[in-house]
Amino acid sequence: MPSSLACDAATRQWQCVPGCRPDPYTLSMPMTVRQVLATPAVQAGHPELLSAADHLDRPVRWVHVFEGSDPGSLLSGGELLLTTLLALPDDPAEQRRYVRAVAGAGASALVVELGRRFAKVPGVMVDEAASVSLPVVALHKVVKFVTVTEAVHAQIVDEQHDLLTFARRVHEVFTETAVEGADAQAIVERTAEMAGCAVVLEDLAHEVMAHAGAGARVLRDWTARSRVVAGSGTREVPEHGWLVTDVGSRQGVWARLVLAGSPDVPAAAARMLVERAAQALAVARLMERDVAALRARALNRFLTGLVSAGFGDEEDLRAAAEVLGLARASRFLAVCVAPTLPADEMSSSPRHVMTFRGEDDISRKGGGAAHRDPLAGQRREQALADAVATAAATAGLSALTGPLEDGVVGLVVALTGKLTEAAALDRLTAALKPSRTRGHVVATARERDRLVQAGADLPEASYVARAAALMPAPHRQDYYRITDIRLRGLLMLLADDSRLTAFAERELAPLLVHDDRHRTGLVALLRAYLEAGGNVAGLARTSHLSRQALYARLRTIEKVLGADLGDAETRTSLHVALLTKEVGARGAGSAPPPARDPAVD
Structure with a gap:
């Protein structure tokens, strides 16, 4: 049965208590003062805690045996000091100075074996230790210091080995992502898996470009909370429980990566992981050369998840939408814009080819979809998506915009304040008219009070838009609903029959x-x-x-x-x-x- 250290309230003696220690991490956490005191080697000395009981979780980097009167000059921080105080003077001032020197050098704790120099630790030392938050422990029985150092150092070496193993794993994972050409979302997901906590990639405007393991609690008010976090390099943000590092290259920083929560790995491992992940993101960006593509991918993933019901919880869904830029609202509207250009110029993945024989000059000349430039179609598709996003912004609408399928662009519009469905559609269609796209139609579903419902309406709006795009130009209207497409709509539903x-x-x-x-x-x-x-x-x-x-x-x-x-x-x-x-x-x-x-x- 695993055990942990507990203190007897009456005697202040530390004992091993069965069943208290949590399961060990795959990557060992740094050994703490509490864990050192729980080792059999220390327990043999009947340890008694005299001060700073709330500082027992300090990490122990090393165990050092010292019998001089000036310990500060020999310590570099993180040591647990073992001593019998043989060289300590009787002068109370010198005793207080000794404690201050140990604490000032960054030692984790002072462990004193009684009997050889003092029957008990001098009171002035205990008082001074309490004032500087230094744990002081008295050993009431003689112990072999070499046994203590061997036991603790063996575990510390194991920890260092674990850290090296973890570092190798991190290197392998991010080398793999580079070889595969993984995008930012994939890198963030792998980082979250290894860290065991939420990970968020944000741009310099503090808008989320990718995230993993982050629900509504993490993403709520993200931009406002992140904006107050200043500084550069890798730094801890205790008030948020974050570990933050910059993402960039010699050309400058373009994003920040945040471990938002308590990692399942030691602090040193978490710092190494977040910095290595930032490097992987920088490499991925050098391959993409377009930071706007990261945001576009985030939008596309969100809309795709919305359409496929990948999101179920309304609160999580709204939080994810807000960090992508959608305003808070109580009403939402699904809108789609479809091109009136020939579909083969907008899509490079035809399902099946059906042409008008004897009437289509292109097919008669051996042209057709298979002979058109697929890149040209992709450029037109992106041009329409850009035009729709610009039009929504020009119209003063808060909307998430991105390509769906068959060249259709989808929007989820937040109907903020007193903005009506009709007013939003009128603004959007008016803003689209001056755009440089060669032809488009707008279709909409009905107003919804839940974002997940509006997302589920996107396929309907897309279907209406594609059907309306087939209508003769003289009969076109500003926007269409499902009741407007009639027979064409029915035939589109049955097109694969x-x-x-x-x-x-x-x-x-x-x-x-x-x-x-x-x-x-x-x-x-x-x-x-x-x-x-x-x-x-x-x-x-x-x-x-x-x-x-x-x-x-x-x-x-x-x-x-x-x-x-x-x-x-x-x-x-x-x-x-x-x-x-x-x-x-x-x-x-x-x-x-x-x-x-x-x-x-």
Whole structure:
């Protein structure tokens, strides 16, 4: 059974008490005065504590035997001094000076063996020791000092070996992260694992870029608490229980790394760990060369976790959002912005390719999604994300912004104060209009009073935005809700259903083949006719065709399809088939068909 040191209140004798010592750490903590007094070698002398009982957790760096009258000149701090006081004068002033010299040299404790020089430790020495917080212990029986030093030094050597082993492990871990090209979040997570406490990486504005093991208690009011922590280099912040170090290079400091809590490793190991982690972060940044990317990744991780319900606790979720810059609020709104550019220019990971044969000039020339520059698509995607973030800031909105999937940018907006949902959307859409993006639509879910609910609404808003992006430009509105997208929205939900794909192919295949074979634009004409509601007169004006020519081409469409365009159900079926193709092409990462001039034969 493990044991610990306890004091008998009546006799002030220190004894080993079974079952009191906590399980040892994987990495041994530094030996303390309390632990030295609990060793069998010291216990054999019946130790009695005479002063500074609240200072027994001081670390012991070494055990030193001394019988002179001037100990201060031989100590360097952290020693436990063993003595019989043989050379100590009887003068009380000299005795007080002796105690002050031991304390002034930074000794951890003074242990006096009685019987050879004094029957008890002089009272003036005990009083002086109490005034300078120096633990003084009397040994009532003779002990072999060599036995004490051997026992303690063996453990100290073991501690040093453990520290070297830990240092080697730290070196291996951060070498591995460098080889793998790990990002800041991964490095912070590995640091937290080895430290056994929360770890936070913040920028110079005290905004959190990455964190691990930090819940609401740690992150609450982080920026305000961190801002008052001054200084440079590696330093302890006792009022917060932090260990802080700077992260940077010769070019300057760009962040701070914080062990926020009580590490499961000794102070020396924690200091070595946080400094080595800071070096790993500096190397990672040299590889990225962009500190803004760290914040962007933090935002993306947060939004991804929000969408996938990776966060469950509302308090933790709000704390994490606040350290990323989201204002405190009681209402939240999920918003998504989707590009109206061809999706293949916005995404480099198509699910499946569906094009309009005979009508898409790009695919006929051997182009298409597979031949477009994926980096160009990524640049446009990032440009839209930047434009949305800028627009939100310009509109005075507090929002977390980041790319989702299929080129869509997601926002979680904090509706602070009396800001209404409608006002926030009006501000955002107005701020987006002057942006340099080549086309976009805005979609929103409904206002929520919990952040986790707003996060769960992001997929819905994304789906609405992608469906709205397929709507003809003349029918576009400032922003969309799920009630605005109707049939396109339903078809987008069913886009991966092979039965729907087969239906669209059956309905349009003859006309697609005809266009491909004869290089005509009858599919585009059919679309225009259906979007005009079957109004031939209006279509003739917009297409610059005579009614006679238009009727002739519509009859050709009927003949090729074997269908009657005068039948309402036929028109509905063909319209659904066309919309299915558009939605499928958008979801696949290939371009929706261009509006070919119906006048082209």
